[in-house]
Amino acid sequence: MAHKFAELGHPIQLAARQSKTLGAEKTNLQLRYGVPVTLHEFDALLTETHAQFLAMLPELPEIAVSIVGLMGSQEGSERDHLLASCVMRSNYEGPANILALLANRFEERGSGTLVGVSSVAGERGRATNYVYGSAKAGFTAFLSGLRNRLAKRGVHVVTVLPGYVATKMTEGINLPARLTAQPSEVAEGIVVAVKRKKDVIYVRPVWRLIMLIIRLIPEGLFKGIRM
């Protein structure tokens, strides 16, 4: 993601936990694209620190991309309410909180783009993945509301529903190749969406169709299907 924006000449602020371990990535981005790169310690779950985090940034960014997520195992979440809560907070409360704070500052300034990476899992609750899915559903609704609120204030909000992506989170899961995007495809999709001010993007177009069908199945029928 950072590579695609850096390639276009944007200065980069990387925010993550253990941001010190990103030193090599920082050098890599600087060498490849000749743009300034700064590292910032950020924990999505420590929502009380978010305001402080923003205050510490050397500069309010023009574009902010939230890529935060925790899949957890559905079975684990069913048994362990602490894990379930962690999944819910990681996928909804944390990212929504930081974007809310950014949104206010962007609104004040009168410009900016917010990108939230949510998930197709939030389009309908499924037995195999509903804890994660419900949090993503909340995040998707939050982004939609935010976009609606800021539409006339010069701030644009992009919702990204990537479908399957070949990342560490999905490693070891046997995913169908045609439905699975590479991380660089997601990044490319986001760059285009930001440029063209798109609202909701699915990275591989086939997911729009799949999710349309899944949403249209009547609940009575849906509850009998294991998927």
Add this chain to the structure above:
Amino acid sequence: MKLSGWGRFPVVDAQVYVPRDVEALQELVASKPSVIARGCGRAYGDSAINSSATIDMRRLNRMLGFDPKTGQLIAEAGVVLCDIIAAFLPRGWFPMVTPGTKFVTLGGMIAADVHGKNHRRHGSFRGCVDWIEVMGADGSIQRCSRESHVELFEHTLGGMGLTGIILRAAVRLRAVETGWIRQTTIPAPNLRSAMTALERAQDSTYSVAWIDCLGTGENLGRSLVFLGDHASAPDLPIHRSLHPFATPAKRKLSVPFNFPCFALNRFSLRTFNSLYYRVGAWNRGQQLVDWDSYFYPLDAVADWHRIYGRKGLAQFQCALPLSGSEEGLSALLQAVAKASAGSFLAVLKRFGPQESRISFPMEGYSLALDFPITAKISDLLANLDRITIEHGGRFYLAKDSRMSAETLRASDDRVGSFVRMRAESGWKTSFQSAQAERLVL
């Protein structure tokens, strides 16, 4: 998954792993019976295939440091040459040695110890490598160079990944003033005049000849000789000198499907080759050419190997010592012309001196040919092997997909010590490719 080299022959069913960090790589090396590292898959044959564990290194691709005083770049092995050029040419740096495609990884260039059109002047890729970090069978990482762990350094250059996993390296780039090449085209009606032109070209940084393989009799070895030097700032016309590293964006072509086997025949090739020669002869003399067109003309056509059809292509590249060159080259070209086997063009280069344990180049001439794979082709290739050996030549492992272990040994007396070194160091059991198995390395 089904894996093959750029020649798309042979195709092997192989397990591919894509580690994201050094720890994941260490785990793979420790847990698999044997592994081989793979970069962009641009070696033509089975050099970067291990059916039980092929390790795709392209995610380990960070640039780690650059010293603008010396031009030294430190990077992970999965960094691709085109990214190095994209990052550093605008700042006035270009690879010291480059192969004919920019879609190769740093690790791959070291493993094959690649050469370019400037071998005579600057030697193989080895010359710009300051040090290499190699992961051994036990997961430990050793930094080797001309001063420390010398044997590991020397065997890793040209060792086709059979000495461990190349992880990181420091390589020096060349300072250039522009992104342009001053190219001189010399039409040569036959082999002797092509060789004379190359011999006289000792002051040019780059030199290469494209031979029309279908020429026979007095046309045997008819070629275009291309000489080149990096253009300096005053060489550029005014409108270019303001942005000396900007070159025109090229239209991307691609070959969307496999050509049918009859598409390449004696007549289509003859037409293509004579047209190529005429156009080249028309453009004789000096021209300014952008770096991409000069060094990587085939990269402009994505998947060009599909022209050779579904069955794939076989590359043949040999190096002949200076003394046996003229006789050997004309015997090779005669054999090719007689078989009418349809190589588009052959590439002839003059190699300078080279000292190395297992790298391909030797002082003399190198000839590269490609052929569509057909029923008759193996006889011709065996014939070319024999001629090469008779004239004291040897073969490029990065191009090979079908040689026998005996042929390799007959052509290169360094193989014995390489194999011994592999056995003694424990590399033999841990680092193994389909090619190494075939060639009993």
